[in-house]
Structures are given as C-alpha cells and as structure tokens.
Amino acid sequence: MAPNINPTLPLLLLLLLFTLHLSSVSAWKKEEFRTCNQTPFCKRARSRKPHSSSLFATDVAILDGALTANLRQPPPESPDQDQIKPLLFTLSVYQNGVVRVKIDEDPSLDPPKKRFEVPDVILPEFESTKLWLQRFQTETVDGDSGPSSVVYVADGYEAVLRHNPFEVYVREKQGKRRVLSLNSHGLFDFEQLRVKQEGDDWEERFKGHTDVRPYGPQSISFDVSFFDADFVYGIPEHASSFALRPTRGPGVDDSEPYRLFNLDVFEYIHDSPFGLYGSIPFMLGHGKARGTSGFFWLNAAEMQIDVLGSGWDAESGILLPESGSRIDTLWMSEAGIVDTFFFIGPGPKDVVRQYTSVTGMPAMPQLFSTAYHQCRWNYRDEEDVENVDSKFDEHDIPYDVLWLDIEHTDGKRYFTWDRVLFPNPEQMQNKLAAKGRHMVTIVDPHIKRDESFHLHKEATSKGYYVKDATGKDYDGWCWPGSSSYPDMLNPEIRSWWSEKFSLKNYVGSTPWLYIWNDMNEPSVFNGPEVTMPRDALHYGGVEHRELHNAYGYYFHMATSDGLVKRGDGKDRPFVLSRAFFPGSQRHGAVWTGDNTADWDQLRVSVPMILTLGLTGMTFSGADVGGFFGNPETELLVRWYQLGAYYPFFRGHAHHDTKRREPWLFGERNTELMRDAIHTRYALLPYFYTLFREANTSGVPVMRPLWMEFPSDKATFSNDEAFMVGNSLLVQGIYTERAKYASVYLPGGQSWYDLRTGIIYKGGTTHKLEVSEETIPAFQRAGTIIPRKDRYRRSSTQMANDPYTLVIALNSSHAAEGELYIDDGKSFEFKQGAYIHRHFVFSDGKLTSSSLVPNAGKTLFSSACVIERIIVLGHSSGPKNALIEPSNRKAEIELGPLWLRRGKSAPVLTIRRPNVPVADDWTTKIL
Ligand code: NOJ
Numbered sequence: 005m006a007p008n009i010n011p012t013l014p015l016l017l018l019l020l021l022f023t024l025h026l027s028s029v030s031a032w033k034k035e036e037f038r039t040c041n042q043t044p045f046c047k048r049a050r051s052r053k054p055h056s057s058s059l060f061a062t063d064v065a066i067l068d069g070a071l072t073a074n075l076r077q078p079p080p081e082s083p084d085q086d087q088i089k090p091l092l093f094t095l096s097v098y099q100n101g102v103v104r105v106k107i108d109e110d111p112s113l114d115p116p117k118k119r120f121e122v123p124d125v126i127l128p129e130f131e132s133t134k135l136w137l138q139r140f141q142t143e144t145v146d147g148d149s150g151p152s153s154v155v156y157v158a159d160g161y162e163a164v165l166r167h168n169p170f171e172v173y174v175r176e177k178q179g180k181r182r183v184l185s186l187n188s189h190g191l192f193d194f195e196q197l198r199v200k201q202e203g204d205d206w207e208e209r210f211k212g213h214t215d216v217r218p219y220g221p222q223s224i225s226f227d228v229s230f231f232d233a234d235f236v237y238g239i240p241e242h243a244s245s246f247a248l249r250p251t252r253g254p255g256v257d258d259s260e261p262y263r264l265f266n267l268d269v270f271e272y273i274h275d276s277p278f279g280l281y282g283s284i285p286f287m288l289g290h291g292k293a294r295g296t297s298g299f300f301w302l303n304a305a306e307m308q309i310d311v312l313g314s315g316w317d318a319e320s321g322i323l324l325p326e327s328g329s330r331i332d333t334l335w336m337s338e339a340g341i342v343d344t345f346f347f348i349g350p351g352p353k354d355v356v357r358q359y360t361s362v363t364g365m366p367a368m369p370q371l372f373s374t375a376y377h378q379c380r381w382n383y384r385d386e387e388d389v390e391n392v393d394s395k396f397d398e399h400d401i402p403y404d405v406l407w408l409d410i411e412h413t414d415g416k417r418y419f420t421w422d423r424v425l426f427p428n429p430e431q432m433q434n435k436l437a438a439k440g441r442h443m444v445t446i447v448d449p450h451i452k453r454d455e456s457f458h459l460h461k462e463a464t465s466k467g468y469y470v471k472d473a474t475g476k477d478y479d480g481w482c483w484p485g486s487s488s489y490p491d492m493l494n495p496e497i498r499s500w501w502s503e504k505f506s507l508k509n510y511v512g513s514t515p516w517l518y519i520w521n522d523m524n525e526p527s528v529f530n531g532p533e534v535t536m537p538r539d540a541l542h543y544g545g546v547e548h549r550e551l552h553n554a555y556g557y558y559f560h561m562a563t564s565d566g567l568v569k570r571g572d573g574k575d576r577p578f579v580l581s582r583a584f585f586p587g588s589q590r591h592g593a594v595w596t597g598d599n600t601a602d603w604d605q606l607r608v609s610v611p612m613i614l615t616l617g618l619t620g621m622t623f624s625g626a627d628v629g630g631f632f633g634n635p636e637t638e639l640l641v642r643w644y645q646l647g648a649y650y651p652f653f654r655g656h657a658h659h660d661t662k663r664r665e666p667w668l669f670g671e672r673n674t675e676l677m678r679d680a681i682h683t684r685y686a687l688l689p690y691f692y693t694l695f696r697e698a699n700t701s702g703v704p705v706m707r708p709l710w711m712e713f714p715s716d717k718a719t720f721s722n723d724e725a726f727m728v729g730n731s732l733l734v735q736g737i738y739t740e741r742a743k744y745a746s747v748y749l750p751g752g753q754s755w756y757d758l759r760t761g762i763i764y765k766g767g768t769t770h771k772l773e774v775s776e777e778t779i780p781a782f783q784r785a786g787t788i789i790p791r792k793d794r795y796r797r798s799s800t801q802m803a804n805d806p807y808t809l810v811i812a813l814n815s816s817h818a819a820e821g822e823l824y825i826d827d828g829k830s831f832e833f834k835q836g837a838y839i840h841r842h843f844v845f846s847d848g849k850l851t852s853s854s855l856v857p858n859a860g861k862t863l864f865s866s867a868c869v870i871e872r873i874i875v876l877g878h879s880s881g882p883k884n885a886l887i888e889p890s891n892r893k894a895e896i897e898l899g900p901l902w903l904r905r906g907k908s909a910p911v912l913t914i915r916r917p918n919v920p921v922a923d924d925w926t927t928k929i930l
Contacts, residue, residue: 032271037278037533038210040260045195045223046308049336050252050261052225054317055190060168061093064153069136070096071155071163075107075170088196089113095165095172099133101158101349102358103174105186107342109196116197116219119341120550122304124495124561125587127364145180161348174297174346182231184289184297184346189317191334192226194342213532215549216473216539225336227312228299230289233331235720237708238287238298238619239264239309241280241584241596243272246611246708246723248287251277252334253313261336264307266553266583268527268534271632272597274604281525281597282584283307283553284619288355289331290710292717298347298355300362304554304585305339338538339550352711353703359620360702366589366622367564368699371828372404372442373518373578373593374691375799376681377654378665379407379444379627385425386432392665393436397797399667401678402685404798406436407444407520407654416484417457418447419504421512429512437516440800444580445513446520449492449559450528452484459504463490468497470548473539480528480536489526489536492558493551494543498565505566515571518578521563524556525583556583557591564591574830580652584621593623593652601630601661606643607738611723613650617704618711623695625652634662637669638740638776644680645779646736649728651691651705653684676776679905682795683778686902687728689790689807689823694729696824696833696840705729713750722748731787731812731821732758735780742774747782753814755782756876760908761901763877785877786814788821788843793872793903803828806871807921810901811845813877818846822855825921826864837863839922845875849928852919868921873914874901875929884930885914894918896929 040046061073074090090113094106109115140153145166152166161183163174170192173185186192198220200206206217230236235247239262251259263279272280285307286300301307312332347358360366378396383389389406396403414420421429433443451460451469463469469477469488477488491497507513528536538549548555560581567577579592588594596612599605609626616624628647629635635643644666647653657664666677684691694705703711707727709719725735725747733755735747749755751766758781764770772780783789791808811819826838839862840855850873856862873885885894894917898910919925 032269032273036211037267037269040308042210043306043308044208045221045338046261046336049191049193049223049225049308049334050310052191052193055169057169057187057190057192059091059170059192061165061170062167064140064165064167066137066140069134070094071137071140071153071165073165074110088194091194093165095155095163097135097137097155097157097163098130099135100358100361101161101347101354102362103157103163103346103348105172105342105344105346107194116199117545119197119222120304120339120546121341121343122302122551122554124558125302125554125585126362130362133361158348163346174348181294182229183294183348184231184299185229186344187226188229189227189332193224195221195223197222210532213537215532215537218539222339223337224340224342225334226342228287228333228335230287230297230299230331230333232291232294232329233289233297234291234329234717236287236289236311236331236333238284238615240284240615240619240621241282241612242277243274243280243596243608243612244277245275245721246614247721248311250313251310253316254318256313261308261310261334264309264553265533266525266535266556268523268525270598271600274608281582282556282588282594284584284586284621285309285335286359286586286619287333288352288618290352290714290720291329292715293329295350295714296352296355297349298359300345300347300359300586301335301337302343302345302586303337303340304551305337305549306552307335307337309336310334339547352714353701356618356620356702356704360589363586363620364590365700365702366620366695366698367592368576368833369593369623369695370576370578371688371692372440372799374651374695375404375653375688376402376684377405377407377444378403379409379654379656380663381409381657381659382411383408384411386428389432390435393439393441395665395667397439399674399678400795401666401681402795402797402799403441403681404800405442405444405518407656409446410448410483411659412445415452417452417454417459419459419510426512430514433514433516437514440798442516442518444518444520444578446522447563448483448521448523449489449526450480450482450484450487450523451490453479453486453488454484460488463488466500468494468500470536471541473537473541475541478536478540481530482523482527491542492555492562493546497543498558498562501562502566502569505563505570507570515575519563519567519580521556521560521579521581524559524581526555554585556581557585557588560584560588560591576829576831586620589620589622593625594621595624595652595654596626598631598658599627601633601635601639603639603738603740605630606639606646607724607736609646609650610726610736613706614708614723614726617651617706618708620702622698622704622706623651625650625654627654627656629655629657629664631656631658632661635664636740637673640664640669641673641676641680641776642737642779644677646734648680648684649706649726649732649734649781651695679777682904685795685799685802686791686793687789688799688802689792689825690729690731692828693790693822693824697729709733709750716750718748719750731784731789733782733784737774737779745772745774745780746770747772747780749782751784753785754877755784756812757781758783759902759905761876761911762909783810783812783876785812786819787812788819788845790821790823795904804868806869808872808874809843809850809870810874811850811876813845813875816846817848817877820844823921825866825868832863835863839864839866841921849926851926853924862922866922869918870921871916871918872899873917873927874899875912875914878912878929880912882912882929885917886928886930887917887919888926888928890925894927
C-alpha cells in the first residue's frame with residue numbers, strides 16, 4: 005500500500021499528508037497512474053494499422069544449432085523516414101515442445117548500447133535441452149508467393165519462418181494447422197537505440213516527473229495469435245476475470261490494455277486491467293478443438309497487452325488461414341529485446357510443464373508454511389504476541405506462524421527491533437517454537453538514509469545503491485522517510501544482502517524466523533506512479549525502465565538465498581514477496597497485496613490466484629478478511645472458509661482496522677472459523693502432496709476446472725469454482741446471506757459433498773442450499789484423499805499423527821490417490837529422502853505401493869500408520885477387512901465422515917487398519 009502524494013510537495017507537507025493517510029481511507033486514485041494514451045510507446049503501438057510492418061527475412065541459415073536470419077526493411081521512401089538496421093533473428097527448438105524466438109539489434113552494427121536481456125531467470129539446465137538443428141526445409145506455403153523455412157519441433161509439430169512478409173509460427177505437421185503465430189497481422193515494430201542529436205527531444209513528463217530517455221524511444225511491439233483457442237488466460241497481475249476479456253475490437257468499450265508494470269496500487273479495484281504488484285508475461289490459449297498452447301515473453305520493461313476481440317482487424321481486409329476460433333493479441337513493451345517462447349501443449353498440464361521447464365519449478369515449501377498464518381499490521385509488542393498466541397490455544401484453533409509488520413523495527417530500519425516493544429525477540433520466538441510455531445518478520449528493500457544505520461553506511465560506502473539519472477545514489481521516500489534501494493540486479497550485492505540474514509548479522513533472529521519482502525515493486529511514495537524513475541541506473545548501465553518488473557524478483561531471490569545460507573543449505577527458505585516476475589516461484593510465495601474487505605474482492609481473489617497458479621506461482625493467496633476496512637462477520641467467516649483452500653493461507657489486516665482474530669465475533673462465529681481452519685489442517689497431507697506435484701511438474705495446487713476437464717466448455721470461463729489438485733472442487737460463496745448456490749460439477753463421474761458425503765451427479769449444474777457452516781466443496785468420484793484428523797496446536801505437532809484415507813468410489817467402484825511425505829523442512833527429499841505412496845482401490849481391495857524410484861532403499865522413514873479408511877459410495881454390509889501381508893482383520897463399521905462435525909450420514913469405515921504408511925500392503929473388504 006502506498007499513500008497518494010504529489011512528488012513535488014515539500015517534505016514536511018509530505019509527512020503531514022502521509023500521517024493523515026495512515027488514518028484515513030481514500031479510494032483508488034486512478035490519475036496517479038498512466039493510461040495507455042499517456043504512455044507514448046503504448047499509444048503509438050496501439051494506433052498502428054495491421055500489416056504496417058514491412059520486415060522480411062534474408063540470409064536464412066543454420067548456425068549453432070538454431071535457425072537464424074536477418075530481418076530487413078525495404079529502403080525508406082523518403083529521406084526523413086528512419087532506415088532500421090537489420091535485426092538478428094534466431095529460432096531455437098528445445099525438448100518437449102518449446103520453441104524460442106529471439107530478435108535483437110546486431111551488435112556488429114554498433115548500437116549505442118547493448119539492450120537488456122534479463123539474466124538469472126531461465127534455468128541454466130534449460131539450455132541443455134536444446135535440440136541441435138541440422139537443417140531446414142524451404143517450401144512455399146499455400147497462398148504465399150515467397151518461400152518459408154521450416155524446422156522440426158517435436159513429433160507432429162514444425163516451426164515456420166515465412167520470409168516476406170516476416171512471420172513465424174508453429175503448426176501441426178499433419179494438416180498444417182497452426183498453433184501459435186507471431187506477426188501474422190504485421191504489427192511488428194522494433195524501435196532501435198539512437199545517439200542523441202541536436203534538437204532531439206526525447207524527454208517524457210508525467211505528473212511533475214521527467215524521464216530523460218537518453219537513448220530515445222526503444223519499444224517493441226508485435227501481434228501473437230492463439231489458434232483454436234476459445235479463451236486466453238494468464239499475464240498476472242490484474243484484479244479481473246480469469247478468462248481474459250477483449251480489450252479492443254467491435255463491441256468493446258474503450259478499454260485499457262492489460263498492463264504489466266509492478267506497482268504499489270493503493271486500494272485497487274476488483275475489475276480492472278491496470279497493473280498491480282507483479283508481472284508475468286505468459287499467456288495461455290485454451291480451446292475445445294485442440295487443447296492448450298502458451299506464449300511467454302521474457303522482458304522486464306513495462307508491457308501492455310491487448311486481447312483483440314474477433315473482427316478487430318476487419319479494416320485490413322486480410323484474413324488469416326481459416327481456423328475454428330482464433331484469438332489475436334498485441335504485445336507492447338517499452339524496452340528490452342524479443343526473447344519469446346512458444347509452448348505447444350497440447351494439454352493444459354503440458355503447457356505449465358513446458359513453461360516451468362524454462363523458468364523453474366515452484367520451490368518445495370516447508371510443511372509449516374502450508375498451514376495457517378496469522379498476521380496484522382501490527383502486533384504491538386511481545387505481550388500482544390503472547391496473548392494472541394495463547395488465545396489460539398484457548399480457542400482450540402491451530403496456527404503455525406505469527407507475523408510482525410514494519411512497526412516491530414527500530415524506526416523502519418529492517419533487521420532491527422524496537423527494543424522497547426520487543427526487548428527479547430529471541431525469547432519470544434523460542435516460546436512460539438516450543439509449540440512448533442514460527443515467526444515471520446518484514447524486510448523491505450528501502451533502506452533508511454541514516455548515517456548511524458550500519459546497513460545504510462555500508463551500502464553507501466560500497467556503492468551498492470541504485471543511482472539516479474545523474475549518477476548519485478537514488479533517494480526516494482518510503483516508510484522510513486528518505487530511503488535508498490540496493491541494486492539487486494548485481495549478483496555481488498545480492499550476495500552481500502543474503503549475508504544479512506545470518507543469525508549473527510540479524511541480531512534477535514532465531515532459526516524459527518522467516519521473512520516477508522514487501523514494497524519491492526519497488527514502492528517509492530514520491531516517485532512517478534509510486535515507483536522508481538525509469539531513468540534511474542543499475543549495475544552495468546542498465547536503465548530502470550529495462551528491468552523494472554524484475555527488481556522485486558531479484559530482491560526476493562537474494563532474501564531467499566540468505567535464508568538458505570543461514571541454514572547452511574539444510575533449511576528450506578520461506579519468503580513471501582509482494583512483487584514477482586517469471587521465476588519467482590523458485591524463491592517463495594506471493595500474495596495479492598492490499599485487497600479490501602468487501603464481497604467483490606473475495607470473489608476476485610479466486611481468478612487472481614488461479615492465474616498465478618497457471619503461470620508458475622502456485623504458492624499464493626489473498627489476505628483473508630481483506631486488508632483495508634472492517635469485514636462484516638459473515639464476510640470474514642466466508643473468507644476463512646474460502647481461504648482455507650488457498651495455497652497460501654494467511655489472515656492479515658491494515659492497522660486502522662478493528663482487531664479481527666477469529667475469537668472476537670461470538671462463540672458461533674469462532675466455531676465456524678475454527679472449523680474452516682481445522683479443515684485446512686486435516687487436508688494438509690493432501691495439500692503437501694500437491695505442493696510436491698507442483699514442485700516436480702509445475703502443475704498448480706489450485707487449478708481451474710478446465711485443467712482437469714479440458715474439453716468441457718462449460719468450465720472454460722468459470723472462475724467462481726476451482727479444483728484443489730485433481731480430487732477436490734471448491735465453490736466460494738460471494739454474496740451476503742446466500743441461500744442457494746449454483747454449482748457446476750463437471751465430468752461423467754459423481755461428486756461427494758466433502759462434509760456430508762452426499763453424492764451428486766457430474767456434468768450438470770446443481771442448485772444447492774447453502775449453510776453458514778461451509779462453502780460447497782466436493783470430492784471427485786474415483787479419487788482418494790489423505791487426511792490427518794487430530795487437531796493440534798500447529799502442523800509441526802501433527803508430525804506423528806496417524807492418517808485417514810477417504811476413498812470416493814466412481815461408477816466402476818474404483819479410486820486412486822497419492823500421498824507424499826518427507827521431513828517437511830530440509831532439502832534431503834532431493835536426495836530421495838521421502839515417501840510417496842500410490843493408493844489404488846479396485847475389486848474391493850485397497851493397495852498401497854511406492855512411487856519412489858528404487859523404493860528398496862528408502863532414505864526417509866515414518867512410523868505413522870493409517871488409522872481409518874473411509875469408503876464413500878460402497879454399500880453397507882461388510883463387517884471385516886483383511887489386511888495383507890500381516891494377515892490381520894480390521895473391523896468395518898458405519899462411522900462419521902468427520903470426527904468432530906455432525907451432519908454426515910454414517911459412512912463405511914475400516915477401523916484401525918493401523919497399516920504403516922510407509923509400507924506396501926493391501927486391505928480387502930470381505
Ligand atoms: C503494504 C503491504 O501490502 C501490507 O500487507 C503491509 O501491512 C503494509 N505494507 C505495511 O508493511
């Protein structure tokens with residue numbers, strides 16, 4: 005969150021305004037932020053007509069295993085038109101259906117400087133998956149007059165470079181159906197860097213800020229088409245619908261493009277294409293006819309993306325090859341190079357796997373961090389912390405992490421403590437740790453410019469701050485007042501920063517303390533659009549405009565590396581970041597920033613988190629309860645009920661709001677919130693298994709319905725319901741006093757109400773009565789969900805508890821599921837120290853087998869047993885089950901689906917099979 009202040013105001017007045025801001029609630033100030041029309045590169049790109057690009061490819065060759073060419077323009081018709089120098093084009097092919105297209109200025113033609121290529125995002129091992137192209141074919145595609153060069157991509161797919169006019173696309177080999185294309189509409193434009201001449205006025209002004217733009221305009225734009233796509237998705241972060249709406253075209257009201265520019269937006273609204281805290285320029289197209297494809301542009305400058313409604317190009321009179329449905333998009337960036345990736349899918353899970361093979365798999369979180377977090381701006385002092393902590397126990401509500409916001413520091417100097425309020429931070433953390441709990445403190449990137457602050461002194465003397473356009477340390481205004489920002493692009497500075505988290509350097513920290521990175525867009529209260537000026541300078545002469553969207557990413561990376569170092573490489577880090585960029589999934593979790601306590605924001609949290617998951621950032625959540633404002637009790641309860649299914653589950657609130665810990669709203673509401681949190685704790689084994697799936701495949705924990713039902717059109721734009729893994733469907737309740745909810749349950753199989761076990765038919769919409777006790781949630785027939793049903797104070801204390809398996813039978817009386825277990829903490833799972841079970845139920849018999857390769861010598865063991873097996877959809881009658889190989893019998897009875905909740909009809913339960921979770925066994929219903 006950032007106050008809305010005018011940068012030209014003198015400091016004292018600023019301070020006054022700032023203080024006023026803290027106690028007032030004002031609405032989103034649209035005029036603080038630039039529109040496309042106020043952003044010259046965006047305005048120019050948007051006004052270009054289809055087929056205005058005249059680039060053509062020459063000198064096509066194979067070089068270093070890639071297809072290369074020069075992109076040239078015909079000589080200008082008049083001498084005052086710019087002649088662009090030939091651009092270098094490279095197309096490389098990687099394993100598993102990834103095509104990379106790069107276009108940049110030719111270094112041998114002496115550009116004034118090297119354009120910025122974002123480092124440290126692409127996994128080094130990705131390069132080793134490159135297929136070394138040996139040859140290309142030349143063909144004349146039907147309807148073309150000139151040649152195209154064609155290369156192999158994967159079985160059944162080819163990439164095509166059409167020479168004139170220049171166009172590149174991926175197509176199916178059989179039938180030549182296109183999948184994805186670039187520049188089919190001739191909107192490609194590449195503004196080359198220039199040396200300033202007399203009379204050139206390149207300055208840009210916005211709200212009293214001047215951007216000197218020393219190299220002139222340097223933007224890039226082009227169109228990308230997704231063939232056979234009914235909808236496009238992705239490109240977070242926006243508070244808007246999951247299926248992206250057209251921003252231009254017939255019938256579209258005057259709309260902004262989707263903006264990708266990391267910004268600290270005060271009180272963002274719930275339905276807008278404006279940019280928020282993070283940016284991931286990765287879009288997916290999905291349709292019934294073919295499946296899914298993806299397009300990613302690795303570029304960290306401001307980006308604007310139009311989704312073009314069908315008929316947008318009618319005026320050009322040129323039609324693309326016939327295709328069932330096609331979605332055209334326009335991508336515009338202020339700087340950088342073209343470094344793009346085409347993912348051929350064809351399934352949704354294939355596309356996320358392809359994307360994460362480039363940018364990295366989501367990190368495996370510590371188990372505790374997948375449980376419930378309690379935060380507030382601010383828990384005042386140690387006594388407050390102690391009270392809150394003990395109230396959770398008193399009310400029998402588990403929680404794992406207590407968070408401290410900026411007020412815990414000495415004057416917003418991070419890594420310090422306000423010693424009056426927090427005289428014994430280690431002791432405070434140790435007390436929490438005794439109950440298996442952890443603490444998180446906030447560390448922001450702005451460093452107080454205070455000569456007596458060691459961090460500032462050190463950063464200044466080492467020259468570690470970002471510089472302004474004149475070369476001086478950039479001085480901006482943030483929580484501590486005058487502040488400077490470490491230049492996180494520089495690996496040496498990141499390494500220096502990471503050392504600050506050692507137990508020795510971070511005085512008052514303990515091994516149970518983890519970190520929250522906030523304001524890392526970066527937020528600068530008196531900067532243009534509340535951020536750093538675009539002409540500020542980074543390591544290697546990189547302009548801030550070129551890397552803006554990645555600043556927070558490098559900060560997150562350095563912090564997360566710091567925690568790894570602190571733990572000697574033995575403790576998985578936990579760092580929550582507000583800003584993000586492709587690859588952030590490797591460094592920790594994110595949340596959706598400063599939402600508001602209203603129903604619309606509850607609703608939009610689902611498409612926001614779904615979008616993050618689809619683009620790699622699966623460990624994400626929204627502030628439960630809403631950050632700004634006081635939620636009505638019903639909203640708060642509904643938020644807990646929904647938040648219990650967010651991958652990252654944290655309650656948080658602005659300091660102006662009333663206290664809202666779950667026990668403050670009367671016994672009944674405490675019960676409801678406790679129940680929601682308990683549900684999450686019971687499902688932790690399932691969630692943790694899903695985090696591991698994400699960690700190995702990129703497939704998100706929280707998924708759109710169409711990821712599991714890719715050919716069911718009714719799911720494509722549904723963003724009120726979502727899947728948790730492949731087994732659970734959850735539908736939020738987004739209105740006050742709702743009596744009924746319409747819930748679409750996809751697929752040919754049935755669904756079992758998670759709470760009551762009642763069975764519902766799939767493939768239809770059900771009008772369901774809604775109770776205050778829960779939001780609708782269902783287990784899909786054919787799945788097995790592992791649970792832990794004993795409630796403890798924290799997840800850590802559940803480590804040795806037994807498991808319950810809930811088997812939901814499908815129409816063939818079969819089901820399957822998985823359970824992943826490791827030490828929840830270290831990196832030893834990477835060496836194979838984990839248990840991964842596969843449960844299969846068929847012919848009345850449940851079998852547990854290992855999914856660990858070379859399972860013979862397991863490096864991790866667990867003494868946990870399975871104490872209950874519930875079988876939904878089985879006729880009652882059997883009295884015993886036979887357990888092999890121990891040749892024992894276990895009783896079968898009708899029991900409750902949940903131990904502590906009423907409501908459910910009795911369900912078939914195998915009692916105390918007590919089979920070791922780590923072993924192979926079978927349990928046969930007799
Ligand atoms: C803005 C963050 O988004 C919010 O969560 C936090 O409480 C405040 N900054 C204060 O640190």
